[in-house]
Amino acid sequence: MTPLRTWFGPRTRTRTRPRTRTRTTGPRRPGRPSSGRGRPWLGSLRTRLVVTFVLVTLTGSATATVLAYREARTAVLKRAQDSFQHDLHDRVTRIAPEVDLPPTERGLTELAERVSESLDGAPVVVGRYRDLQGTSDGLADRTRITPELREAVRTRDAMSFQRVTRHDTPYLVVGTPVTFADDGRASGLEIYAITSLRPEQDDTAALLSAVRNGVVPVVLLAALLALLSARAVLRPVRDLGTATRRLAEGDLSIRVAVKGRDELANLAQDFNETADALQSSVSHLSEQEERARRFVADVSHELRTPLAAMTMVATVLDEDADQLPPDTARAARTVSAETARLSRLVDDLMEMSRFDSGAARLRRADTDLGEAVRASLALRGWTDEVRAELPDGVRAAVDRRRVDVIIANLVGNALRHGAPPVTVSLASGAGAATVTVADHGPGLSPEALARVFDRFYKADSARTRSEGSGLGTAISLENARLHGGTIEAANGPAGGAVFTLRLPLDAPGRTSA
Template structure:
């Protein structure tokens, strides 16, 4: 998932680089095209306008005021031939057309109105029938005094050549953008790779660190933000490695201490238990409170002995010293034997079909069943049922009581060691370790234990073990 996000970020960076490069290339090409086009048109317009002004001045130099129609016709006929590309010329007096050449349609009323109002030469670009034209017009001023004659002269010139040149220029600009974009993609890939390589390295390092490789470090290069981030990562990884190492050492020392204390207590407790049993046997001969004290002493010493035995068993699991002695066992017979040994056979309802055999350690299976059934008998409510089921792959043993069940908020902590949040449900034999030991034994067999509050009340513990034994 992280790798997919890094790849997505790389793709987004490439797209951003390409878009920026493309925008820059298009902008540059557009500016070049616009400048070249404007320069081309300005040069053409300037040349035509100057030539038109000189031609009109030459033709009207000796024209009398007011000019007659023949003079105006000669003026119209004399303007257009001077320009090879011109398609027509026109002469207007007042508001009427006096004479014209081949094509005068592009002459607009707005241009004529502007010339009549300002009394000076003007021009405009016009598109007529899909063809661009340059239309130039000027008022005719006669004599040395430049007397207005109410006559206007116009020249219509197509801009086909200029339009073709503009199209060629635009095509060249667009063709120039393509290699720029290709180069931009290449540079974007290189830049994105350079930017994201440290990110990918950080991602892989973080995953290795999360997987427990606490000695993971990255090489610091450069002095930018990413380099500072790598430095921070290395410092964090070093601090984490030191803290975890310290915690592991503390855990090892704590487990060793528990194992050593349990072992050291075992021998004197055995002697104390023997003496307590002797005192309980003589309780009938004791007077007053001594008899009750003798029985209580034997009970509490027995609990202490069981706690020490449970601590030693837990320490074996923690040290990885617990081993299985596997046999082919009939599950129903093993459950009945467990209940008979502890005097519980008549206190539980059994549904144990015959013929279910699995490979398991009988002693450890006995511990599991004893903890589950004993927990239900002591802290649940009757009836307590033990049901055997499963298939060719697994055996399933269900132990259920009819009590109030387990607080839903405590269900995830039922198998925690020394869990006493609900002493009526999670303690076994008073040590708080019984269910934890049962779960460890189940896991050692490759199985599991689950707990739930089923409909109808009570608590349901489900032991699942593989038929073929642990792998």
């Protein structure tokens, strides 16, 4: 009997080609764009913070799970492979020398059975010698020993292994050649052992399941931490937003509590400094405006006495102008006209100062508005120049003097700056009376429409010596507001400017008689 021994060279791996799975899918349906309108929480900072925390946690957990599964699977398989190969080496080293060469089929079967019995789990063992083959399980699937593995064992003279899958079950197939003990020549005898890797697969699957189940509480914890963090971060932002809205509403005393030394605290500090500067500026401007109003009121009041004397003298000179030399008569008429213009300007300034100080009051009386407008036109001799559509029976509780001022300013502007015919119409409805003054001139430019009620504004800036003071429309609007009404300016569809006065038929409670 020629003694035999197993010879192990460096272990080489012959791997099967991984199976590829093909999935057939239909055309991808385009998704509908989402919209955050009507759902402000979808785009809120709190939602974005929570989603970011959860996504980061999910990404980290998934990455850790994949890495842990891969490392655990590799470690489990390597331990199983090394252990099985070592056991097979020991068993074959002890049993193979007892085999006679050339062996018979029965001898190969006995060898396979002895090796299988000595290994844990009694795996399937196959002994091959050239065309002869013996196995420990005659019913076992021998296709698990692939041609690639047999070629590796035969050509490399080293123990090789291969993992194969049959019916969704993984197997480890190890093959080793048996050589002569004296010179290491190949004896032609090959031993193959097949063992199931199902326990290892179950272990790694259980590990994956445990890790995957642990992701849920981790994500919930991350969401809770995100909510707490968002609350801590957003509270000063919310306070700052509330303070900003109150500041925009005019509460200049609002300030934000500064907590900590982070960026939000710096932002709160900047807000407080800005509010301080704004309050200081507004207070300064208010003081200047109040001084300007007092100055205008004081100057207007002080001018009334000398103006009264000047008006009296100018009236006398104007009456006697026909008896004076031509140059002197022209100078007298000029002084009289300018004195009258200055008197009207002082009266307008006094009226505006009363509006600004809140001293303007209404003396209401039940009035027929049609009759009041006709009287205002007749008083100024405009009856023949204006087309009036003034029905009787539209009555309201108004201050007749102030309504006269409004009509005089609106109609006077239409006659001076518009083109005939000038139309004044009166209508009522929905608890209000509407007086419309329209002309057929060039109308108002966009700039003039935006500023027509501003004080001292004149649509034609070149007309510095125009008869008006630039306060007429502003005084009219203030008188309308005092009644609880308003005045609107627009351009008519056929051209020309249109001013619409609206006055409530019922006296509002905010004014007093």
